[in-house]
Structures are given as C-alpha cells and as structure tokens.
Amino acid sequence: MAEKSSKESVSFSVDPFSNERISGHKSVATNDATDSRSSNTGAFGFFKGSAFAKAVASNTEPPKNFNANRRTSVSAEAMNPNNFKDDWKAPVHHLTHEQLQRLNDSVVKNFLFSQLDQESLKTIIFALEEKRVNKGDEVIKQGDQGDFFYVVEKGKVSYYVDGKKVNDSSNGSSFGELALMYNSPRAATVVAESDCILWALDRMTFRRILLERTSRKRSMYDRFLKEVPLLKSLSSYERSKLADALNTENYVEGKNIVTQGEGGENFYFIENGTADVIKDGKVVQKLRKGDYFGELALLYDSPRQATVKATSSLKVVTLGKSGFQRLLGPAVEVLKLQDPTKKMKSN
Ligand SMILES: Nc1ncnc2c1ncn2[C@@H]1O[C@@H]2COP(=O)(O)O[C@H]2[C@H]1O
Numbered sequence: 001m002a003e004k005s006s007k008e009s010v011s012f013s014v015d016p017f018s019n020e021r022i023s024g025h026k027s028v029a030t031n032d033a034t035d036s037r038s039s040n041t042g043a044f045g046f047f048k049g050s051a052f053a054k055a056v057a058s059n060t061e062p063p064k065n066f067n068a069n070r071r072t073s074v075s076a077e078a079m080n081p082n083n084f085k086d087d088w089k090a091p092v093h094h095l096t097h098e099q100l101q102r103l104n105d106s107v108v109k110n111f112l113f114s115q116l117d118q119e120s121l122k123t124i125i126f127a128l129e130e131k132r133v134n135k136g137d138e139v140i141k142q143g144d145q146g147d148f149f150y151v152v153e154k155g156k157v158s159y160y161v162d163g164k165k166v167n168d169s170s171n172g173s174s175f176g177e178l179a180l181m182y183n184s185p186r187a188a189t190v191v192a193e194s195d196c197i198l199w200a201l202d203r204m205t206f207r208r209i210l211l212e213r214t215s216r217k218r219s220m221y222d223r224f225l226k227e228v229p230l231l232k233s234l235s236s237y238e239r240s241k242l243a244d245a246l247n248t249e250n251y252v253e254g255k256n257i258v259t260q261g262e263g264g265e266n267f268y269f270i271e272n273g274t275a276d277v278i279k280d281g282k283v284v285q286k287l288r289k290g291d292y293f294g295e296l297a298l299l300y301d302s303p304r305q306a307t308v309k310a311t312s313s314l315k316v317v318t319l320g321k322s323g324f325q326r327l328l329g330p331a332v333e334v335l336k337l338q339d340p341t342k343k344m345k346s347n
Contacts, residue, residue, distance in 0.1 A: 050104065051108075051118070051121065053104075054118050088204055088208055090123045090126070090127045090202075090204070090205045090208070091126075091127050091129075091202055091205070092126045092127070093126055093127065093128065093129050095125070095126065095128075099130060100125075102153060102197075103125060103128065103199070106153050106154075106171070106172065107128070107151050107153055107199050108121070108125065109172075109322070110151060110172060110174065110322075111244065111245045111320060111322070111323055112151075112174060112210060112214075112244060115213075115247075116209070120209045123205065123209060124201065124205065124209055124210075127201055127202060127205040128151075128199040128200065128201055129199065129200045129201075129202075130197065130198075130199055130200075131150075131197075131198045131199070131200050132195070132196070132197055132198070133155075133192045133195070133196050133198060134192065134195050135192055135193065135194050135195050136191065136192060137191070137192045138189060138190070138191050138192075139157065139176075139190045139191065139192060139196075139198065140175070140176055140186050140188070140189060140190040141186060141189050142160070142161065142162070142185070142186050142187065142188055142189040143185045143186060144179075144185065144186045145179065145185065145186075146176065146178075146179025146180045146183075146184075146185075146186060146203055147202070147203055148176055148200040148201060148202060148203065148206075149174065149175075149176045149177050149180055149200070149201045149203070149206040149210070150174060150175055150176045150190075150198045150199065150200050150201075151172075151173075151174045151198065151199045151201070152169065152170060152171055152172065152173050152174065152175075152196060152197075152198055153171065153196075153197040153198065153199060154171055154196060154197040155170065155171070155192060155193070155194045155195060155196025155197060155198075156168055156169070156170040156192075156193040156194045156196070157169060157170075157173075157175065157190050157191065157192055157193060157196060158190070158191050158193050159175070159188045159189070159190055160188060160189040160190075160191065161187065161188045161189075166188065166235075166237075167235075167237075167238070167329075168193060169326070172322055172326060173326060175190055176190070177206070177210075177214060180203045180206050180207060180211070181207075181211060181214065181215060214244055217243045217244055217246065218240050218243045218244070220243070221239075221242075221243040221246050221317065222239065222240070222243060224269075224271055224317065225239045225242060225243060226239065227290055228269055228290050228292070229290065230292055230331050230334060230335070231328075231331055233329070233330045233331060233334070234328075234329060234330075234331065238327070238329055241327055242319070242323070242327045242328070245319055245320065245323035245327055246317050246318065246319055246323075247317070247318050248271065248315060248316070248317055248318070249315075249316050249318055250313070250314065250315050250316075251273075251310040251313070251314040251315075251316070252310065252313060252314075253310050253311060253312050253313055253314075254309065254310060254311075255309070255310050255314075256307055256308065256309050256310075257275065257293075257294075257308045257309070257310065257314070257316065258293070258294055258297075258304045258306075258307065258308050259304060259307050260278070260279065260280075260303075260304050260305065260306050260307045261303050261304060262303060262304050263297065263303060263304070264294055264296075264297025264298060264303070264304050265320060265321055266294055266298075266318045266319065266320055266321070267292065267293075267294045267295050267298055267318070267319045267320075267324045268292060268293050268294045268308075268316045268317070268318055268319075269290070269291070269292045269316065269317045269319075270287055270288060270289050270290065270291050270292070270293075270314065270315075270316055270317075271289065271315040271316060271317050272289060272313075272314070272315040273288075273289070273310065273311075273312045273313055273314035273315055274286065274287065274288050274310075274311045274312045274314070275287045275293070275308050275309060275310050275311055275314055276308070276309050276311050277293065277306045277307075277308050277340075278306060278307045278308070278309060279305065279306040279307075284306065284340075285340065286311075287308070293308050294308070295324075295335045296339065296340075296341065298321055298324045298325070299332070299335060299336060299339075305341055
C-alpha cells in the first residue's frame with residue numbers, strides 16, 4: 001500500500017485554563033518530512049513535574065507520519081511487534097485542557113501506562129479518544145472484529161459470554177484487549193451498566209505500544225499465578241488481568257521489603273526465596289514461594305503491622321493499591337478472613 005508521510009503541527013502554547021484544544025491537529029498528509037512542532041512546557045504547569053507533563057510537553061519527536069484513520073488488515077499483522085511495518089502512524093486527537101486534566105487524574109495513572117517511556121506515553125495520550133456511552137449501550141458485541149481497546153474513566157460495565165454475565169468492572173479498569181492481541185473475534189459482549197466515560201485506543205496503537213508488554217506479562221506470570229493458593233478462585237481471564245498489573249522486584253538477603261509502622265502502597269507475592277515476618281522484633285512467620293504479605297496496609301489503610309525481611313535472595317511480584325482493590329476479586333474476602341492479626345488475637 002502506498003503510504004503518504006504526514007506533517008502535523010503540535011502546538012502546546014495554549015492557555016492552560018482555556019478550553020482550547022491541545023494536540024497535533026489531526027494529521028495532515030503531505031510529503032514534507034519537516035516538522036513544525038513546537039513545545040511549551042509552560043502550558044502544562046497544571047501537571048508540573050509528572051510523567052504525564054513530561055510526556056505531553058516533551059520536545060522529543062512523536063512517531064513520524066501520524067495518520068488518524070488508517071486501518072491495517074488483520075491478516076497482514078504479525079503477533080511480534082518487531083514485524084510491524086514501519087509506516088505506522090498513531091492517530092492524534094484534539095484534546096481540551098479539561099480532557100488532559102481528567103486523563104492525568106485517572107486514566108494515565110493506570111498501571112498499563114505507568115512504565116511507558118515518555119514518547120510512548122505521549123503517543124498513547126493523543127491517540128486516546130473520549131467516548132461517552134449511556135446506561136444500557138452495548139460497547140462491544142461478542143463475535144465482532146476488534147477495533148478499539150477501552151479504559152474506563154468513570155462508570156461500570158458488565159461482560160457477557162454467550163448471553164451469561166461473567167463479570168463486571170468499573171473506574172480504572174480496561175477491556176477489549178483480547179481481540180486486538182490475538183486477532184480473534186470479540187470474546188464477550190460489553191454493556192454499560194451506567195452512563196460511562198470511556199477512552200478508546202485504536203487497535204494499531206494498542207498493538208504497537210501495549211501488545212508486547214501485555215503479552216509478555218501475561219505469559220511471564222501465568223504459571224506462577226496458577227500456583228498461588230490465594231488466587232485459586234480467580235478465572236483464567238481474571239488471572240490475565242491481574243498479570244497486567246504486576247511487577248517484579250528483587251531483594252538481597254537481609255534487606256527489608258516492608259517496615260513496621262511505615263505506610264504501604266504494594267501487596268506482595270513471593271516468587272522465589274524466603275522471608276521472615278518480624279513484629280516488635282520477634283519473628284512471627286516464615287514465608288516462602290507462593291506466600292503473600294503486605295495486604296493489611298492496603299485492606300485497612302493502616303501502617304505496616306510488621307517488617308518483612310528477605311532471608312535469602314528474594315524475588316517478589318508486586319501489586320499496587322489500585323490493582324489490589326480492583327483485581328483480586330473474591331480473594332480480597334479470603335485475605336480478610338485470613339487476617340493474621342485477628343488470628344494472633346484469638347490465639
Ligand atoms: N470472562 C471473560 N472472557 C472473555 N472476555 C472478557 C471476560 N471478562 C471480560 N472480558 C473482556 O471483554 C472483552 C470483549 O472484547 P475482547 O474479546 O477484545 O476482550 C474482552 C475482555 O477484555
């Protein structure tokens with residue numbers, strides 16, 4: 001297919017309090033490779049210092065040749081992102097300052113975007129398109145071809161497979177990745193349970209920027225998650241969504257992972273190695289592969305109730321607060337029932 005190169009002028013010199021739209025104006029196809037983009041970080045004082053501000057206001061070059069509406073045939077794409085053709089262009093949408101503010105406050109905080117480099121984050125931000133749907137609207141129909149991946153800014157959606165409700169999700173969740181990842185028909189119907197604000201990301205931008213990470217994480221954590229007793233009640237799809245949110249950390253023997261009295265942001269599973277749980281200077285529990293810790297601070301918004309120290313070289317899988325509340329599903333009830341501080345009191 002003959003591809004045109006494009007040139008777009010991305011002007012960031014807008015009044016942050018105006019409703020003026022910010023972005024590359026929708027791509028204008030020309031054969032001129034020169035770039036008239038300018039950036040003005042001053043306009044982004046609102047998001048000062050954040051990864052979001054840096055991504056949005058960065059001077060670095062967005063991918064060349066943005067093109068809003070190109071649709072690549074499914075069969076032409078390989079699963080391996082390295083095999084993508086290099087003439088890809090992400091769409092660039094106009095975003096108001098108010099939209100950017102909302103993205104900054106919610107969607108961009110999603111773990112899916114948290115470890116992206118600045119350039120990728122910027123591409124994603126401007127490729128996102130706001131979609132408002134009403135209660136009862138069908139956002140995705142099972143069996144259809146996949147076009148967009150969605151992140152829920154606000155509202156609740158339900159998932160139906162063969163007419164039967166399988167689960168639901170709300171603020172901060174995402175859906176519609178399967179058909180884009182596997183070039184398969186939509187695996188479920190997605191219906192808005194309330195009026196919703198969604199952000200849609202086109203399939204090619206999803207594949208170019210999020211596919212590899214998502215596939216890698218899902219396959220990397222799948223075997224381990226299947227073996228964690230706490231997660232036995234999760235479906236394989238719920239385990240996949242959980243895997244998206246996980247990260248790995250390594251500690252040397254003797255290092256504290258969490259410290260009694262401090263605040264807590266993460267929940268941990270031990271992937272390899274051993275650790276001691278130490279409360280008021282006394283070892284109260286020994287942990288090994290498949291065990292978890294760090295749940296109490298997140299369940300009750302309390303300081304860490306004990307210190308956890310690596311007693312060998314230790315590899316842990318971490319889950320942040322928002323994922324913890326959203327992705328552990330029925331396992332959260334199990335965590336509450338198994339609260340070790342309650343067990344200690346009743347002993
Ligand atoms: N149990 C489930 N099985 C399949 N898809 C699900 C399930 N729960 C939620 N979904 C989401 O529903 C989406 C429908 O479109 P996709 O198949 O692209 O991706 C699917 C998932 O993101």
